[in-house]
Every structure is written in structure tokens, then in C-alpha cells.
Amino acid sequence: MYLVFIKMKNQTTTSINNNRVAVVGSGIAGLSAAIRAAVAGAKVHVYEQNSYTGGKVTSFEKDGFRFDAGPSLFTLPYLVDDLFKLAGENPRDHFNYHSHDKVCNYFWRDGTRFSMYPQLDKNIEVISSNFSTMEASRVADYFSDAAKKYNLTSPYFLENSLHKLSTFMTLDVLKVLRAIPSLGLFSSLDEENKKYFKDPKLIQLFNRYATYNGSSPFLTPGIMQMITHLEHGLGTYLPRGGMHEISQSLTKLALKLGVEFHLGHKVEKLTSVQNKMVGVQANGIEHPCDTVFVNSDVKHAYSHLLPPEIKRPKKTLKQEPSSSALIFYWGIKGSFPELDLHNIFFSDDYQKEFDAIQHNGAFWEDPTVYVNITSKLEKTDAPIGHENWFVMINVPSNQGQAWDDIIPKVKKSILDRLNQELGIDIEPLIMTEELLDPRSIERKTSSVGGALYGTSSNDRMAAFFRHPNKKSSVHGLYFCGGSAHPGGGVPLCLLSAKIATDWWLENDE
Ligand SMILES: Cc1cc2nc3c(=O)[nH]c(=O)nc-3n(C[C@H](O)[C@H](O)[C@H](O)COP(=O)(O)OP(=O)(O)OC[C@H]3O[C@@H](n4cnc5c(N)ncnc54)[C@H](O)[C@@H]3O)c2cc1C
Structure with a gap:
């Protein structure tokens, strides 16, 4: 294999020809790893079980409303720009974003309303x-x-x-x-x-x-x-066209660089010979490769994909999952000037709310409610005179709770709160509705328990127990995404792919 390695200004620029790279999953870290590997000269194949790329960073349209299904808050946009620049493209030709003059509106039950800038x-x-x-x-x-x-x-x-x-x-x-x-x-x-x-x-x-x-x-x-x-x-920023533009613009960039996407391809097995990765099996077919970047949840990878002879990192696999969420996507008739892009309705007792999430595996009856409305900035996200509400509460990861009983109670509690704060009965204004819960997050992304951010940081040692970006005992096996170092959230996932690919470029020969 031909390898050129130049280290400049703390940035690694390497070219690896003929290296066959398989990426398991097209979440934001998988897309980023694929782009970085393709720029380095590798032949890259991305295997994605869904029919779309982006993992949690996706969107859907219903009855004239567009909703970002996952993340709503975008920070460190330079990390997306860096990928375009690495590929020799001007980011502004492909990906743009709004900065906003208000950080968030906060509401408390006693009538206190307050905004940060x-x-x-x-x-x-x-x-x-x-x-x-x-x-x-x-x-x-x-x-x-x-x-x-x-x-x-x-x-x-x-x-x-x-x-x-x-x-x-x-x-x-x-x-x-x-x-x-x-x-x-x-x-x-x-x-x-x-x-x-x-x-x-x-x-x-x-x-x-x-x-x-x-x-x-x-x-x-x-x-x-x-x-x-x-x-x-x-x-904080909002991409023009919505959060899913992060994954969509990166998918287009990857395609332009020659990355091949195999959508609807669930990886069933990763194959190694003498501690060296040699292939991935997807939809029953073995695809030979030299390097694998695992973008799926680390626990999913060890439970379902990796051969049993590869040593399990016990402490890492025992780490507590991050919290999950219940999200109602509501197409709302009317417009609410007292609401902005980001709005938080605080619970009366935060300690009890988090105790319930942490210890009871349950939701607290007075949950803190987050309402995100992209149509405040992106006017085409809702029909004229309407708004697209993404209404979310934090809940524990799925441990088999009776979600079908919990969800109607949560909905009632959210509606009671919003009715009280906004002085209007919201339910008749809901023109369309969709729901995401820990089970569906898990089903759609293989994130164990539907955790939003991989493992939690509820322990001061959590950062050290998160899975490393390279499996040191196996040649050609790398990890990126929310459950690997440095953790979840769009910016950290982008960084995890950078750390993993830099490591690959330094090590492989
Ligand atoms: C409701 C919600 C709100 C959030 N809010 C924010 C926010 O405001 N800001 C923020 O920064 N972050 C937020 N996050 C977190 C953020 O979305 C994630 O941390 C990040 O997108 C995870 O990216 P990832 O690279 O780990 O991959 P994921 O998005 O987890 O995707 C993994 C991909 O791998 C695929 N896959 C898994 N196993 C296999 C297999 N065996 N074969 C083939 N494909 C496989 C999955 O289908 C999926 O596409 C939120 C997440 C959710 C769900």
C-alpha cells in the first residue's frame, strides 16, 4: 500500500490508495469518516440499514409541515465547513446557516418569562x-x-x-x-x-x-x-433548510468524492482474521475490506457485529446510556409571537425530575418541556399562518417501560402546561401529529435503549470509559459516533470521526 504522511499545523493530510474502507452506518460521524477516508484516497463503501442517510439527523414532511426529527441545536458549524474545505470545496457553495439574535426563551409556572441572548x-x-x-x-x-x-x-x-x-x-x-x-x-x-x-x-x-x-x-x-x-x-445556529441539511449536504459531498452508499443494507457481521479486519457482511453478502469504521452504537457492535474472539471492554459496555426523549411533532394552526426558535418550560422541581429519570426509569409528571419551531426562521417549514412544533421531554432510555401507557399521560401533561402558559387550548390547533419515543429511536438507529447521546456523563470518569476511536488489539477497526470518544451531539460526533480517521492515517501501513 502506498502511503504518504505529512503533518502540518496540527492537521494530518495523508493519502492512502487502494485501502478498502467500510463504514457501518451513515450517522453524522459515519458520513464524516467516509468523507475523510475518501479525501485520503481510499475506496469507501457505507452500509446503512435505513433507506436514508444521516441517522438521527434526519427530517420528514407531513401535511405541508417539515420537521427535523432529531437535533435542533447546532453549534460549532466550522466542523461541517472543515469537511468541505478538506475536499477542496467552498462550504458556502453547499451548506449555509442562520445565526439567531436570541438564544432561548424560558418560562416558569409562576409567570416568570425570561430570554437569553x-x-x-x-x-x-x-x-x-x-x-x-x-x-x-x-x-x-x-x-x-x-x-x-x-x-x-x-x-x-x-x-x-x-x-x-x-x-x-x-x-x-x-x-x-x-x-x-x-x-x-x-x-x-x-x-x-x-x-x-x-x-x-x-x-x-x-x-x-x-x-x-x-x-x-x-x-x-x-x-x-x-x-x-x-x-x-x-x-448557536440553524442550517438553512433545517438541521437535516447537515447530513444531506455531507451525503452529497461524499457522493461527489466517490463514496458508495449501500442503503437498506444492515451489517450483520464484521469479519476478522488473526486480529485483522477483512470484511463486513451485509444482507447476507460478504464484502472484503481492509478497514472498518463502526458508526453504530458500540454496545450494538459488540452484541451483534463483532466476532466473539474480539475482547469485550467490560467497563465501557457497562456504562449507563444517556437519557432518551419523547418527541411530539405537531403541525399547529396559528402563530405564537411569545415563542421563538428555542423555548423551555421549566418544571417546578428539577431534582425530582432527574431523580425520576435516573432512578425510577420513569418520567416525572411535571416534566420540563422544550418546544423548537424552525418555521420561525425557515418560513417554508409550515403553511402560512401555521407553525411546526417539535415538542420534547427528557425520559430515561428504554428499559421496557410501559410507553404506550406513559405517552398519553405525557401528552396531557404537556398540553396542560402549554395551555396554561399560552392561555389557549392547544389540542384543537394540532393539525397533524407524529411521535418519536425511545423504542422508535432504538429501532431506527440501533442506539441501545434509544439513548440520544450514547453514554451519559453522569460519572466524572465517564470520558475515560467511553470507547476509544481505535480498537488497539485489532488491525483496521475504528469507532466513531455518539457512543465512542468524545461522546454524543453533532459536533462531538464530527470530532470523533476526525480522531478516528487521523488515527487510521497515522497507523495503517
Ligand atoms: C430527538 C433528538 C434530539 C437531539 N438533539 C440534539 C441537539 O439539539 N444537538 C445535538 O448536537 N445533538 C442532538 N442530538 C444527538 C445527535 O443527534 C446525535 O448525537 C448524533 O446525531 C449521533 O450521530 P452518530 O454519528 O452517532 O450516528 P447515529 O445518528 O446514531 O446513526 C447511526 C447510523 O448507523 C446505522 N446503523 C446502526 N447499526 C447498523 C448496522 N448494523 N448496519 C447498518 N447500519 C447501521 C443506523 O441506521 C444509523 O443511521 C439529538 C438526538 C435526538 C434523537
């Missing part, structure tokens, strides 16, 4: 007028500490492998070691937030960021404060 000055002003000037003065410190946590640790925890010595062989690692006492590693996010804020509503608002990776604020470590920096420091 991408500008610090404006947030200080609105917090002063809704809470107190003392609380407002802490906001600047909070955001600056979140930025510090993010900037110090992301090169180690997000952008590189935690399982390679080279990640830690930099002088900057000393800065991180010195900062450990202030990183919030030994307190929960809730405890960390209480160091900054006194008002329970502000604590709840900043606790919510734990859900961005499917965790509980009462268990996830305080370092997760860094997630606020993604939203407030680096900005």
Missing part, C-alpha cells in the same frame, strides 16, 4: 431586570469561567484521543494539571452553579446544559459548565 451585555441587562444586579454581575464570571474550562480542556477531552500518549505530550498539559482544582471535576454541575448563583431559577437554567449530552445536572461533573460556552461564547 448571544450578547453578554444584553444578558447582564436582562438578568438585572428579572433577577438582581448581584446575580447579573456573576453572569460575566460564569461565562468567562465556562470559556476557560472549554479552552483549557477541549484539546484533550474533545479534539484528540484520550487513549493516545501523544495527546498528553504537550507543555500545555501542565496548565490543565495546574487548573484541576478549579475545573469542577469533583463537584456536580448543580453544586458548581450554586457557587455562582443564588436564585433557584438561574441555577435551574444553567443546570439544563447537562441535558445537552443526556446527563443529570445533579450527577454530571461541574466541568460541564463548559457547554454554556458553546451556546453563549461560540454561538
